[in-house]
Amino acid sequence: MEQLAKTVYRTPLTTSTFLNNLVGKNVFFKMENQQKTGAFxxxxxxxxxxxxxxxxxxxxxxxxxxxxxxxxxxxxxxxxxxxxxxxxxxxxxxxxxxxxxxxxxxxxxxxxxxxxxxxxxxxxxxxxxxxxLHPFDDYHVMAGQATIAVEMLMQQPFLDTLIVPVGGGGLISGVAVAAKHMQPNIRIIGVQAEGAKVMHDHFHNLPAPCSRFAGTIAEGIAVKEAGKLTLPIIRHYVDDMITVSESDIATAIVYMLERKKTLVEGAGAAAFAALLANRSTIRSKNCGIIVSGGNMDVSRLGFIQQLAQDGTVSRLA
The missing domain is CATH 3.40.50.1100 (Rossmann fold)
Incomplete structure (x- = not known):
């Protein structure tokens, strides 16, 4: 962490009474959308x-x-x-x-x-x-991402669960290793978009479909192939891997904008989308959500809002 201290921000860990009540647990958002360059x-x-x-x-x-x-x-x-x-x-x-x-x-x-x-x-x-310089399949890259978990557990030591967006797996690999080292009983849950779920399928030993990639508004986690270095780490340290729909992601973006007054991209909203869609089955008292990035094309906001309205907003209200 000392090597990155002069380069990166120690991003805030925030909460919201409204969203806590909505999901029935204390939720802490690691706001990496406020990081330099707008992402972790x-x-x-x-x-x-x-x-x-x-x-x-x-x-x-x-x-x-x-x-x-x-x-x-x-x-x-x-x-x-x-x-x-x-x-x-x-x-x-x-x-x-x-x-x-x-x-x-x-x-x-x-x-x-x-x-x-x-x-x-x-x-x-x-x-x-x-x-x-590989975006995820590199141990040094994973180590850099691991600093997020270190910061989160320093900011809120009582976190019992971390929900992490997953593309190639560099973020969750680093986060899982660091978090389990600091707090062995913490649960790590990975999230992928339904349209790009190769890591989810590998994690659950599912047969590979003809096409593993159908596109998603969470382009930041749209990866066709699992990392060769990240996959073994994920299998060893991650507790579960789930998927979210496009409307789940859109709904999370809308809630973050309306309730947290912050704009997040699709990948950045994926972890919160998973909690919204699975709030009755994810057992946690103090849940950490990694908001991985906020670099969204604002011209797509109208489409995102419509997608949310057409999908999960009605059942989440």
């Missing part, structure tokens, strides 16, 4: 960058990202004075692309999914010899 990804990217040598970085860095890792890498690269090229899928919100470029990185928009952008980045890395 800067933690892992910055820590990984701090561990690299000048020789490793002499040809710059390459990364693939749905948006938030891109900004984290771009920021960390600018701090070290090196070049960064980030491959991003075509569905990446404009706000994330522009923010990445504003931090000095070159954004290359390609592919219909994170996986396709990732494959293009790997080809470029082999051609240029730049250092590839």
């Amino acid at each position: 990804k800067i933690r892992g990217a910055s820590y990984k960058m701090s561990r690299l040598t000048e020789k490793e970085l002499q040809k710059g860095v390459i990364a693939a990202s749905a948006g938030n890792h891109a900004q984290g890498v771009a920021f960390a690269a600018s701090r070290r004075g090196i070049t960064a090229k980030i491959y991003m899928p075509e569905n990446t919100p404009d706000a994330k692309i522009k923010a990445t470029e504003n931090y000095g990185a070159k954004a290359v928009i390609t592919g219909a999914s994170f996986q396709e952008a990732y494959e293009a980045a790997c080809i470029d890395q082999k051609r240029t010899g730049s250092y590839f």
